[in-house]
Amino acid sequence: xxxxVIASSNQGKxxxxxxxxxxxxxxxxxxxQLGIGEAEEPHCTFIENALAKARHASKASGMPAxxxxxxxCVNALGGAPGVYSxxxxxxxxxSDARNNEKLLQAMHGVADRRAxxxxxxxxxxxxxxxxxxxxxxxxxxxxxxxERGSGGFGYDxxxxxxxxxxxxxxxxPDEKHALSHRGKAMQILLQKLEQA
Numbered sequence: 001x002x003x004x005v006i007a008s009s010n011q012g013k014x015x016x017x018x019x020x021x022x023x024x025x026x027x028x029x030x031x032x033q034l035g036i037g038e039a040e041e042p043h044c045t046f047i048e049n050a051l052a053k054a055r056h057a058s059k060a061s062g063m064p065a066x067x068x069x070x071x072x073c074v075n076a077l078g079g080a081p082g083v084y085s086x087x088x089x090x091x092x093x094x095s096d097a098r099n100n101e102k103l104l105q106a107m108h109g110v111a112d113r114r115a116x117x118x119x120x121x122x123x124x125x126x127x128x129x130x131x132x133x134x135x136x137x138x139x140x141x142x143x144x145x146x147e148r149g150s151g152g153f154g155y156d157x158x159x160x161x162x163x164x165x166x167x168x169x170x171x172x173p174d175e176k177h178a179l180s181h182r183g184k185a186m187q188i189l190l191q192k193l194e195q196a
Contacts, residue, residue: 001026004021004026004027004063004064004123005028005057006029006030006065007031007066007068008030008031008053008067011153013182016177017186036056036061039052039056046069046120047122050067050069050122051067053122054066054067055128058125064125064126065123065127066122067121067122069119070085070181071083071084071118072085072154072155073117074114075112075114075115076107076110076112096153096154096155100147100157103158104146115159116181118181119180121135121185136185137181137184139179141160142160150169151170152168152169152171168180
């Protein structure tokens, strides 16, 4: 597999995928570069949304497609924001800053700060692929009391990693790729690709 379309327009995710796939010689194009609009994400699970996005991008491009659905799941909020992480504070427009502010408000006075990032990757070789490659990853941490750091994207400035004593947004990109939910899922996906 030499060419792949990424079923996302999220610039942070795109940078991460390009970095992880470059050593394999896989040329990556985004669906927006190909003039493909975003798929709807009507499902209540990460895996269903990722599969819908991968099939949409593959059908529109005629290429293999890789989709990611990921988010942050907070124990004290029953797993929210979950699949709604990117639009937790609404769609018009989607905003990391507003999402972070809403999550900090929801966690005000909450003692249990445990949370985890979750990622599912789905790769389809073609739009009707009956055996998509699926990989999952989790990254556990806590919701901080305030934002810190300037790296990463999304909820990274408030995702505290107790074992490292830093925020996710304070990690170097290589360090983040090695530890993150997306990095873990990508390693599993690459193993599956090698066996396919």
